[in-house]
Amino acid sequence: MKAKFLIPLALFGVLVVFLAAGLGLDPREVPSPLVNKPAPAFKVPQLEQPEMQFAAEDLKGQVWLFNVWASWCVACRQEHPVLMQFARQKLVPIVGLDYKDKRKDALGVLQRSGNPYDINAFDEDGRVGIDYGVYGVPESYVIDKAGVIRYKHIGPITAEALEKTIIPLINELKKS
Amino acid sequence: MKTLYAILLVLCACGNAVAKDAAPLADDPVVEQRLIVISEEMRCLVCQNESLAGSRSDLANDLRREFRTLIKQGKTDAEIREFMVSRYGDFVLYRPPVKPTTWLLWLGPFGLMIVGVVALFVYLRRRSTEIGPENVLTDEERKRAEAMLQEGEK
Numbered sequence: 001m002k003a004k005f006l007i008p009l010a011l012f013g014v015l016v017v018f019l020a021a022g023l024g025l026d027p028r029e030v031p032s033p034l035v036n037k038p039a040p041a042f043k044v045p046q047l048e049q050p051e052m053q054f055a056a057e058d059l060k061g062q063v064w065l066f067n068v069w070a071s072w073c074v075a076c077r078q079e080h081p082v083l084m085q086f087a088r089q090k091l092v093p094i095v096g097l098d099y100k101d102k103r104k105d106a107l108g109v110l111q112r113s114g115n116p117y118d119i120n121a122f123d124e125d126g127r128v129g130i131d132y133g134v135y136g137v138p139e140s141y142v143i144d145k146a147g148v149i150r151y152k153h154i155g156p157i158t159a160e161a162l163e164k165t166i167i168p169l170i171n172e173l174k175k176s
Numbered sequence: 177m178k179t180l181y182a183i184l185l186v187l188c189a190c191g192n193a194v195a196k197d198a199a200p201l202a203d204d205p206v207v208e209q210r211l212i213v214i215s216e217e218m219r220c221l222v223c224q225n226e227s228l229a230g231s232r233s234d235l236a237n238d239l240r241r242e243f244r245t246l247i248k249q250g251k252t253d254a255e256i257r258e259f260m261v262s263r264y265g266d267f268v269l270y271r272p273p274v275k276p277t278t279w280l281l282w283l284g285p286f287g288l289m290i291v292g293v294v295a296l297f298v299y300l301r302r303r304s305t306e307i308g309p310e311n312v313l314t315d316e317e318r319k320r321a322e323a324m325l326q327e328g329e330k
Contacts (some may be wrong), residue, residue: 027224030265030267031265100234135264167285
């Protein structure tokens, strides 16, 4: 008989566990179906040198970090110092995709706060972004030697994510 | 009177501006109709509680533009859905396909209902056994109860 009174308490416990787990999840982090798929091909003008093109297959045979950013993106400013620090390590090429931006604004940002990118592709109308399933800038992709997306990071890269996930993954991919 | 004219003039100008904004929608009513039907079934990833048809976010605008192109290229609805799913995952569909990873989503409510119905039956059965034959009054008890009731009526 006594156990009966514990049933609501047990149900409450289950509810608390579900709510706690739910609060810990970020609804903006939608798992990308592109992970472990070949990186979508594209060819767009570069940001700094509009007369030159950048294509995804230019970096075949290398592991690289593909970072989608824009001058209007506030969270990108938060990410910027982390990328600068990562760039100093010279581990892999960092390719930027300047997404739906104005060339002048983007170049201004890079001049003022530093340029962590080896190359910047200029995606003026956001067409490349759509192919990469970008829905919230900044987003970053780790692409392996075979041109396959191995990891996608949504939102600004934190120092912790870089140390714990991205760098170990890159090191492993470089070995293979 | 002059101010009234001025106000009317401003109102007319506003009306024109609105009409101009809406113009591209009427480009091809057939395409727009299909666009609305398809995009109402999809989630806008920027503002997740809005459909792609209703969202005014930049990405939604771009995707609608993309849909128009795809429709004009003669793509079927299924192909357009595939276009979205291959980029953003099943999450983008308000009605995701039934497959192992979505079984819980589709069948969970029915599972909960079955659990509830079973619990209800168990509860009702237990209650009916509690007032089972052994609890029915014997003839003697019935007489006593009737006597008590009659006494109460007096």
